[in-house]
Amino acid sequence: MRFSAQLEARFERFLARYPQRRSALIPMLLYAQDEVGWLSPEVIAEIAGRLDLSVVEVESVISYYSMLRRRPAGKYHIQVCTNISCMLREAEPLFEHAREKLGIEPGEITEDGLFSLEEVECLGACSWAPAVQVNYDFHHEMTPEKLGALVDRLREKRP
């Protein structure tokens, strides 16, 4: 399979950068995921082939890192931290609210394909707990109200 011209060019640079070809694995997986939306079996096989790795070796890496996804996510992937600092600042009711508001369980996608939900470990934003990450954007000191408003705003952005 082929990726976009821009991503192919980026992969070229990765492959030239590392003395060991396989070192390019994680960045390639991340960028491929951003472009395709998830690491489909097809993507995994393609990247394994390019790096002379077996599929199970690639899966080994993917299954270690929770930010590498082996199933599709929504357009907006909402990640709610429930680790200690956030938990002390009411992250659990926040997470419950996200489930109710979106009507899905963690790992599921809303019917319109817009949202998916994930409970995550520390996002490194303890000073502003509770923290939520939507795709690559951080949202600090979240409350159920702020989260609800965020979801509504994102829904309206729909083209």
Place this chain on the structure above:
Amino acid sequence: MTAAPGTLLIEAARRAGIEIPAFCYYPGLSLQAACRMCLVEIEKAPKLQTACTVPVSEGMVVRTNTPKVHDARRSMLEFLLTNHPLDCPVCDKGGECELQDMVFRYGASFSRFREEKRHTDEEKWSPVVYYDGPRCILCYRCVRVCNEGMDVSALAIVNRGGRTLIGPNAGGHLDCEQCGMCIDICPVGALTSGSYRHQARPWELHYVPTICTHCGDGCKTTLSVRNNRVLRGNNRDQSGINGEFLCIKGRYAFDFLHHPERLTQPLVRQEGKLVPATWAQALRAVAARFRQLLEQGSAFGIIGSNHAGNETAYLLQKFARAGLRTNNIDHHRTADYAALIAALARSGVRPADRLAGSRDLLTARAVLLIGNNPTEQHPLLAWNMRTNVRLNKGRLYVVNHRAIKLERQATATLRIEEGRAGALLDFLAGQTTAGQPPALQPWNEFRDRLRAESDLLVVFGDEIKGDGIARLVAFGNTLGGVTRYIALGDYNNSRGASDMGLLPGSLPGYAPVEDAVVRARFEAEWNVTLPPGPGLALDEMIAAAGDGRLGALYVVGANPLKRYNLNAGSSFLVVQDMFLTETARQADVVLPAAAVYEVNGTVTNTCGELQRIRQALGTNGPRADLEIIGLIAKETGISLGPVGSEEVFDEIRRLVNGYNVAMAGLAAGEAVPTAPADGRDASLGRPDLVHSSGDTLFTSGTLGQYSDMLEAVRRH
């Protein structure tokens, strides 16, 4: 205490007799530091350190036997046992499990873990490998031996934390070389063997170390026997030339022994059909015909085995030459050993100094591999070549007409057209110039690289034979240092069959039959007059048998009619084998023979290393080849002297060039190099007959057809 710089603490301690326990540490594999069993106290270090990753240093003070260390070991074991099912009574590993042993020695007698253990169901990954996830302690040994040792990378760790598992490469299945290394290296019962699982407890088995009966590498396999059945093969004590290595054949392809089609009683042709007979009837039938033919002065033809031991090969040629008065004797030649020994001797070097052993491949600075595909045909030698590159920075040069897996380890690879090995050798030896077309530039570069090496070890397949070997040695002599050689032949005693003189032109030890001086020596020993001229080669014998020029053809442990056609009924055909092969089906008398695993004796691997084979099983019906040859001779009225394996071996030691080896090493189960002193006069007829069967990892000539496990893996 002192240790060389760079020595790991765990190794230094072991050498000093101090055991530091470890699961994940495995000599020869990359360091993992995953199991945390080897934690020790090092003075001035703030916390416990892993002895498997810390090298020794000057003035270092290490404590391995303190309450803190004991606590750490106890805690690690308690942690490993949280999810480990304590199903030792039904676990194959029970009794030889490293986790059991560690808990016994270092563990606590209680557990604080009261929660539910995480369970996953067992999985069948292939006919030979089964996986029981909950037993796994995540030492990564299997993953590393598959990646690093085998260069297969069929296993990987998937998931993380408490959900971590080992995963196979082909969606729940293993697509790999099926070597089973992962099973033997597993310290617990997470990976178990398809043939052995749930069969027996290790303490009720009888262990018989012998040599694998398949390829020419001569790996030691220790057969585990119970109730006269072999249940598994392995080399757990790492005592053979193969260390921990065995391929699928050494580990699993013993099952032909118990194949339902195994011949158990003699068959004699009556009214066109082979019907069961007693041994007495069958032997009488053979002897009566042999006597009659001898009296008539008819010619005999004899075809010997690549599998049976040296004693069988030696006695068979003695029977042929001294008893049946013929040099019509041959075998399926899979490497031109005679030509190699002759070429070395004729070039003025002592063959014994230039014939390399299998373990020399582990230390050679540079190896040149021409032809063959050792990954498939010589798995141990391939393992040694890989290991040499990986651990000793050895350089590997590969010449082949096709892509082979060992190119992945190669410093340089040269692809040539099939059949051009001879031209390449002349070029390498400098006898032709490249002629400068750009296509030959790779040849130039390759030659330059080889010329920069010294002490090259050349390994070659049947692509090089006859005169080609003389050209190869000529090239080797242009290089610096001591160039050494390994000729690759197919089966466990291909080399021995050749050394013992299963050749129409050679007495044992490559002495030409025309050489009256050598002949006189054997004549004095055997008290006969030997035929003075070379006999018929294998294909010539079959042709002669077909048109009635041979009175009888006697085939011992070979299946020539798989490849050649014989006009049935044209001469008396006696076949001695384990199965009703293509050849046996045409026989007049079929004699059921014991397998290599059912007899004592010796075999010589393709590198010329002599090793003992031991009887693991008794036979009920079949008899040892040696015994059958002796009985036929006796019934025919021919005296061969004592025909016990030890007596015959004594004669081999006395009479065969290179076989006068020290007995101590051999008796102790070591591989002893044979050392042919000369061989310049060797008879070199018919190199065209030299051809490899080109077996794969999952085939083994005729024998391989009768291994259900190999068949299952081929279909997997």
